[in-house]
Amino acid sequence: xGIFSKIKAALSKTKDAISFKLNKLFKGSVLDDDFYDELExxxxxxxxxxxxxxxxxxDLKKAIDKKHIRKPEDVKEELRILMQATLDAxxxxxxxxxxxxxxVGVNGVGKTTAIxxxxxxxxxxxxxxxxxxxxxxxxxxxxQLTIWADRAGARIIKHAEGADPAAVVYDAIAxxxxxxxxxxxxxxxxxxxxxxxxxxELKKITRIIEREAGDIAVVNFLVLDATTGQNAISQVExxxxxxxxxxxxxxxxxxxxxxxxxxxxxxxxxxPVVYVGVGEGIEDLEIxxxxxxxxxxxx
Ligand code: GDP
Numbered sequence: 001x002g003i004f005s006k007i008k009a010a011l012s013k014t015k016d017a018i019s020f021k022l023n024k025l026f027k028g029s030v031l032d033d034d035f036y037d038e039l040e041x042x043x044x045x046x047x048x049x050x051x052x053x054x055x056x057x058x059d060l061k062k063a064i065d066k067k068h069i070r071k072p073e074d075v076k077e078e079l080r081i082l083m084q085a086t087l088d089a090x091x092x093x094x095x096x097x098x099x100x101x102x103x104v105g106v107n108g109v110g111k112t113t114a115i116x117x118x119x120x121x122x123x124x125x126x127x128x129x130x131x132x133x134x135x136x137x138x139x140x141x142x143x144q145l146t147i148w149a150d151r152a153g154a155r156i157i158k159h160a161e162g163a164d165p166a167a168v169v170y171d172a173i174a175x176x177x178x179x180x181x182x183x184x185x186x187x188x189x190x191x192x193x194x195x196x197x198x199x200x201e202l203k204k205i206t207r208i209i210e211r212e213a214g215d216i217a218v219v220n221f222l223v224l225d226a227t228t229g230q231n232a233i234s235q236v237e238x239x240x241x242x243x244x245x246x247x248x249x250x251x252x253x254x255x256x257x258x259x260x261x262x263x264x265x266x267x268x269x270x271x272p273v274v275y276v277g278v279g280e281g282i283e284d285l286e287i288x289x290x291x292x293x294x295x296x297x298x299x
Contacts, residue, residue, distance in 0.1 A: 007253075007286050010278035011296040014259030018046045018297050022079075028072045031064065035072060046257075047229040049264035056082055056267075080298045086267045087290035092247045092274050095217045097127070100173070100184045100209060103249070104202060104239055105223030107190040110251035110277055112141065114223050115185050116148025117277070117285035118249075123153045128181040132172030133158035134165040134205060135189040145187055151282055155181065165189065166204045173212040192238070199242040206243050221274070223249045224265070229258040236269045250288070251277035262293060 021042045028035060036057065043053040056079070063069070063078045101118070105111040119129045131149050135141040139161040149156040157172040169186055176184040188205060191198055209218055222245045224232040232250075239245060253259055253276045262273050273288045 006278050006284070007276065007289065007292050008296055010254040010276070011259050011293065013255065013257040014046070014253075015296045015299070017257040018042065018260060019299055022076070022298060026072045026076045031070065031072060031075070036061070043260075046260035047264060048260045049230060049233060049268055052086065052264050052267035056086070076298060080294055083263060083297065084290055084294045086263055087273075087293065090266060090270045090272050092219070092272045095219050097182045098176070098180075098184075098216050099182065100176075100186065100213055100216055100218045102186045102188065102206070102209060102218065102220045102243070103223060104188050104220070104243065105190050105249075106192045106235060109190070109223045109225040109228075111190060111223045112144050112148065112187065113280065114249045114251055114275070114277060114285065115145065115187050116152060117282055118275070119149060119152035119154040119185055120282045121285060122183050127183050128179075129154035130172060130176045130179065130181045130184045131156045132168055132184060132186040134168040134172070135187050136161060136163045136165050136168060137189045137191060141187065141189075148282075154185075155179070165201055166208045169205050169208050170212060173209070177216075192235075195238065202239075202242040219246045220244060221247050221249050222271075223251060226250050226253045226258055226261060226276075227256040229256075229261050230264065232261055233264055233268060236265065236271065240269075245271050247272050247274035249273075249275040249277070249285075254278045254284075259293075260297070262288070 025038050040057060059082050060078055103111060103115055119131060122129050131145060131154050133142040133145045133156060136159060142158045146156055157175050159168050172184060220243050222239050224235055248265055248271055250273050266273055276286050276288045278284045278286055
């Protein structure tokens with residue numbers, strides 16, 4: 001399967017949930033209040049969220065007025081343009097190498113899998129990858145990560161269960177510098193039920209990174225699970241208290257109808273979705289492309 005069709009295939013349920021309803025609406029004959037009410041209902045029901053729905057409707061009405069659009073079918077192209085602009089408004093500049101990627105997220109969202117897939121992607125692009133197993137709370141976390149590292153051909157730095165995560169990060173950065181590898185991927189714990197401790201731990205890790213990284217670029221990724229829809233948005237807000245999130249890795253886009261949440265995340269929180277998980281396999285991580293997303297939703 002080609003790259004394009006992988007994302008397209010992953011979005012098939014989202015497409016079924018939104019595209020069909022929109023097309024039905026665009027087949028109507030008048031642009032009246034009922035049209036806008038129905039459009040609002042469709043957008044709200046597709047996990048885009050209230051804030052972005054409201055903004056899209058406002059901008060859409062403005063564009064319709066300005067361009068003297070009279071027919072519902074012509075609204076389709078305007079909506080497509082506005083969705084695309086929303087998604088493209090906050091791009092992540094391509095970071096230089098060497099690079100440290102700090103990866104955070106709640107347990108179960110697919111963080112370990114995402115790190116494994118990322119390591120694999122980078123290795124395949126001839127980048128040398130080091131992984132830091134800084135979720136020392138669960139022994140299984142480092143074990144699972146070791147399996148992914150082996151499969152991806154990456155080095156892994158780990159300590160014993162219960163060790164100080166910041167110490168793992170310290171050692172990993174030293175090793176990363178000494179070995180001159182290209183990318184350091186740092187896994188972290190995700191026990192959100194112990195939110196205060198978790199945030200303190202993340203702050204400590206970012207302090208170590210800041211101190212030890214020197215002029216090496218650092219990108220902070222938050223991993224979110226697309227199947228949780230609007231809940232994913234509240235997780236961004238929680239993690240933003242502790243660290244600056246530069247980009248989102250949105251997992252499990254396959255098999256969910258809630259893919260509309262991409263628009264909610266980018267539009268409401270002004271942070272780009274950079275990678276998307278499209279399956280459980282090591283190859284199932286794609287760079288998010290806004291045009292493919294919009295084409296799937298409005299077709
Ligand atoms: P963690 O607790 O955040 O590290 O989560 P894991 O990486 O262990 O993943 C939790 C579950 O989600 C596993 O069963 C993964 O196979 C599954 N998973 C992760 N990413 C994806 C994805 O993109 N698509 C699908 N379908 N499943 C995924």
